[in-house]
Amino acid sequence: MTIKDIARESGYGAATVSRVLNGQPNVSEEAKNKIMDVVRRNNFHVNSNARRLKQHSSTGIAVVVKGSKNMLFSSILERLQSLLAKTGYAFLINYVDESADEVLEALRICGELRPEGIIFLGGDHENFKRSFGGIGVPCVLLTSSAKELGFPNLSSVTTDDAFAAECAIDHLVSLGHRNIGILGGYVEKSYPAARRYMGCVRAFERYSIPADRSRVVASKFSLTDGYSAMERLLDKRPDITAVFAMSDVTAIGAIRAIRDRGLRVPEDISVIGFDGIELGSYLTPKLTTVRQDGEAIAARSVSLLLDAIRGEGGPAHEVIPFRFFVGESAKPLELESPLLSERAD
Amino acid sequence: MTIKDIARESGYGAATVSRVLNGQPNVSEEAKNKIMDVVRRNNFHVNSNARRLKQHSSTGIAVVVKGSKNMLFSSILERLQSLLAKTGYAFLINYVDESADEVLEALRICGELRPEGIIFLGGDHENFKRSFGGIGVPCVLLTSSAKELGFPNLSSVTTDDAFAAECAIDHLVSLGHRNIGILGGYVEKSYPAARRYMGCVRAFERYSIPADRSRVVASKFSLTDGYSAMERLLDKRPDITAVFAMSDVTAIGAIRAIRDRGLRVPEDISVIGFDGIELGSYLTPKLTTVRQDGEAIAARSVSLLLDAIRGEGGPAHEVIPFRFFVGESAKPLELESPLLSERAD
DNA sequence: TTGTACGCGTTATCAA
DNA sequence: TTGATAACGCGTACAA
Numbered sequence: 001m002t003i004k005d006i007a008r009e010s011g012y013g014a015a016t017v018s019r020v021l022n023g024q025p026n027v028s029e030e031a032k033n034k035i036m037d038v039v040r041r042n043n044f045h046v047n048s049n050a051r052r053l054k055q056h057s058s059t060g061i062a063v064v065v066k067g068s069k070n071m072l073f074s075s076i077l078e079r080l081q082s083l084l085a086k087t088g089y090a091f092l093i094n095y096v097d098e099s100a101d102e103v104l105e106a107l108r109i110c111g112e113l114r115p116e117g118i119i120f121l122g123g124d125h126e127n128f129k130r131s132f133g134g135i136g137v138p139c140v141l142l143t144s145s146a147k148e149l150g151f152p153n154l155s156s157v158t159t160d161d162a163f164a165a166e167c168a169i170d171h172l173v174s175l176g177h178r179n180i181g182i183l184g185g186y187v188e189k190s191y192p193a194a195r196r197y198m199g200c201v202r203a204f205e206r207y208s209i210p211a212d213r214s215r216v217v218a219s220k221f222s223l224t225d226g227y228s229a230m231e232r233l234l235d236k237r238p239d240i241t242a243v244f245a246m247s248d249v250t251a252i253g254a255i256r257a258i259r260d261r262g263l264r265v266p267e268d269i270s271v272i273g274f275d276g277i278e279l280g281s282y283l284t285p286k287l288t289t290v291r292q293d294g295e296a297i298a299a300r301s302v303s304l305l306l307d308a309i310r311g312e313g314g315p316a317h318e319v320i321p322f323r324f325f326v327g328e329s330a331k332p333l334e335l336e337s338p339l340l341s342e343r344a345d
Numbered sequence: 346m347t348i349k350d351i352a353r354e355s356g357y358g359a360a361t362v363s364r365v366l367n368g369q370p371n372v373s374e375e376a377k378n379k380i381m382d383v384v385r386r387n388n389f390h391v392n393s394n395a396r397r398l399k400q401h402s403s404t405g406i407a408v409v410v411k412g413s414k415n416m417l418f419s420s421i422l423e424r425l426q427s428l429l430a431k432t433g434y435a436f437l438i439n440y441v442d443e444s445a446d447e448v449l450e451a452l453r454i455c456g457e458l459r460p461e462g463i464i465f466l467g468g469d470h471e472n473f474k475r476s477f478g479g480i481g482v483p484c485v486l487l488t489s490s491a492k493e494l495g496f497p498n499l500s501s502v503t504t505d506d507a508f509a510a511e512c513a514i515d516h517l518v519s520l521g522h523r524n525i526g527i528l529g530g531y532v533e534k535s536y537p538a539a540r541r542y543m544g545c546v547r548a549f550e551r552y553s554i555p556a557d558r559s560r561v562v563a564s565k566f567s568l569t570d571g572y573s574a575m576e577r578l579l580d581k582r583p584d585i586t587a588v589f590a591m592s593d594v595t596a597i598g599a600i601r602a603i604r605d606r607g608l609r610v611p612e613d614i615s616v617i618g619f620d621g622i623e624l625g626s627y628l629t630p631k632l633t634t635v636r637q638d639g640e641a642i643a644a645r646s647v648s649l650l651l652d653a654i655r656g657e658g659g660p661a662h663e664v665i666p667f668r669f670f671v672g673e674s675a676k677p678l679e680l681e682s683p684l685l686s687e688r689a690d
Numbered sequence: 691t692t693g694t695a696c697g698c699g700t701t702a703t704c705a706a
Numbered sequence: 707t708t709g710a711t712a713a714c715g716c717g718t719a720c721a722a
Contacts, residue, residue, distance in 0.1 A: 002698095002699055002700085003699065003700065004699080004700095007709095011710065012708080012709085013699095013709040013710075014699090014700085014709080014710090015702085015703095015708070015709055015710080015711095016707085016709075018700065018701060018702090018707060019701095019707095019708090021700095022701085026707060027707070027708085028707060031707080031708085043554060045459070046396070046458055046699085046700075047459070047698090047699050047700070048458060048700095049394050049395075049397045049398040049459070049699080049700090050394075050398050050698075050699035050700040050701085050714090051699080051701075051715090052394040052700090052714095053392070053698090053699080053700075053701095053714050053715065054393050054396050054699085054700045054702085054713080054714050055700085055701075056703045056714075058394070068423045074413075074419055078413045078440055080415075081438070081439070081440045082705090085439075090437060090458060091438060091439065092435060092436070092438075093426070093435060093436065093438045094426070094436070095423060095426050095427070106422075107388055107390075108390050110390075111388075111389065111390025111391070111392070112390050112391065112392070112393040112435075113435060114392070114394065127523075129716085130428065131388075134388060138513075140703055162550070187692095214452040221608050223623055223624065223627050224623075226402075227627075230430070252624070252627050253627060255627075255629075256626075256627045256629075256707090259629060269579075277570055278569075279568065279597070279624075281601075282568050282598060282601040283628070284600075284601075284604060284629070327705080329715085347714095347715055347716080348716065348717095349715080349716095352693095357692075357693085357694040358692060358694075359693080359694090359715095359716080359717090360692070360694080361691085361692060361693075361716055361720080362691060363711070363716065364692090364717090364718095366716095367717080371691060371692085372692085373691060373692090373706055376691080376692080391716070392714090392715055394714085394716095395698090395713080395714070395715035395716040396716055396717080397716095398699065398700085398714090399697080399698055399715080399716050399717050399718090400698085400716085400717075401698075516719080518707080526710090583693075596721075601708075646716085679709070683710080
């Protein structure tokens with residue numbers, strides 16, 4: 001069943017049928033009625049492959065998600081979906097491994113599926129520098145600023161990672177901690193990890209705490225990687241009294257590792273996370289964390305992308321405010337803790 | 346950039362390029378190498394719209410996810426994605442609200458995008474009965490058996506929900522509990538919820554425990570709904586000593602509610618979940634739960650769907666084995682607990 | 691082993 | 707207001 005069949009059966013030409021189906025002007029009411037009648041009778045739908053082939057695009061927006069274990073990404077993804085559903089765009093999700101090249105993947109998607117725009121959920125600046133030039137459609141990068149990259153078709157929406165991390169360290173220091181471990185992403189590769197680390201260093205400098213790389217362990221953002229990163233940290237620096245984890249899932253993995261060593265959170269080690277996933281406040285202790293505003297990030301991203309697709313406005317780089325959430329997983333350092341003296345033996 | 350460009354640049358004809366790109370025989374090694382060289386240099390990808398137009402196939406495989414808060418779904422989804430990525434199918438995810446009609450949504454998707462097959466992650470039998478007849482492509486329903494529905498193009502992959510729930514109750518009873526609450530899905534609407542409830546009733550009957558609806562509270566599968574369901578349960582039946590939650594996220598929400606009432610898990614109230622999400626064993630106490638084998642469910646679903654798309658074999662209804670995971674969130678009932686007598690006052 | 695040429699179903703252009 | 711026709715990029719008989 002094609003447009004030609006409809007044409008024959010309705011007594012009109014294929015072009016007129018096409019015009020009717022696309023709601024174009026210059027069609028008589030009579031033609032419209034007759035044709036729609038035949039269309040409905042045959043339960044006909046246009047072949048979207050042919051349509052897209054002709055129109056050099058699809059009606060879809062592709063989303064490339066880097067690292068699928070990150071619960072913040074899940075919630076942003078869900079929000080994006082519901083926002084885009086209203087616009088009538090199809091929604092093509094592609095997960096890539098945290099160590100994969102998301103821009104090459106996007107290039108493949110562009111070649112194959114011809115989306116009208118792409119949203120990157122996480123991304124590595126190196127990959128963008130290397131290959132983003134080959135992408136022609138409007139894109140938005142989330143959780144990592146693309147300002148310095150300077151591509152005309154790449155916007156970004158981020159949290160102020162450096163400042164947020166600084167707040168986290170401030171909080172720990174204000175509780176009396178100076179021996180602070182950092183569980184992070186890969187600073188050399190991940191922009192947000194680098195920014196968050198920079199914020200930590202800035203805070204350390206203000207308090208004259210040596211920014212000692214032996215207290216930093218890099219890991220992917222997942223429960224299991226958080227767990228093993230914390231194990232390594234405890235091996236390297238058993239003297240730490242507090243940990244800043246660069247994602248909530250990392251923090252949750254870390255808390256399990258701390259407990260499996262027979263230590264308590266927050267009595268022996270305070271933990272601060274980053275992201276502010278819903279789950280955090282269901283845990284005991286409630287996770288102290290930096291709350292990124294996932295809803296606003298999703299909303300602004302969609303707005304920027306749709307504007308760009310419509311050709312309105314150039315690339316923009318927005319920073320969404322965060323909030324520091326004080327839970328129960330970080331508490332004042334007790335200098336005379338019996339456990340501390342034990343461990344000093 | 347089309348195969349004609351590649352043909353010109355490599356000195357071969359378009360047909361040969363096409364043959365190389367599709368791994369067909371009757372191409373010289375030399376041609377293969379030269380052509381692939383040009384392809385890689387130009388980062389060329391075939392236009393899937395044109396390919397599919399020609400091959401009379403369509404856009405890919407659609408996935409309709411019912412209720413996005415369910416972490417088991419997230420992990421199955423991720424697994425599906427990576428399995429389907431290898432097959433070269435595009436992957437179209439659509440989330441619908443837990444109260445929406447997923448079959449109507451699928452009908453819309455069929456008309457617009459012409460997927461070759463659909464995977465339903467969760468689904469309501471009523472909706473299938475009402476409208477599934479309009480769907481022509483092969484489908485697989487996950488986590489809910491479609492056997493009784495009897496559609497020729499609808500397979501299903503499930504866990505034995507009734508038996509699994511029975512095991513959970515068995516475990517609680519073996520720990521001495523008889524006053525057991527149930528936090529469930531909507532038994533009238535959700536097939537798995539109904540099956541799990543049936544398993545509970547069956548176990549109750551074996552132990553001559555009255556299957557009392559006052560100890561059952563229905564809720565969606567999410568943290569916040571688990572929380573409020575548990576609150577209602579505690580209001581209605583403050584005498585319960587154990588709870589079986591029909592999903593892990595529900596259980597996690599419930600645990601928070603229990604603690605916010607000043608009670609302890611598992612000392613005052615034992616909790617068993619359902620699903621076996623990775624997170625469960627990172628919590629304290631580790632969640633006792635029924636582990637559904639998400640990986641196997643995803644793998645079998647893809648296999649059944651691809652077979653059906655190839656026209657091999659009729660609808661199948663598979664049951665994937667589960668495992669009961671004994672964590673720390675359910676413990677033996679202490680009859681002489683001081684708290685119990687307190688509450689008996 | 692390779693190339694030419696046609697058709698897949700649609701939309702856009704132009705002429706009627 | 708309509709219809710004939712030429713693309714869109716690919717796969718594949720068929721011919722070479």
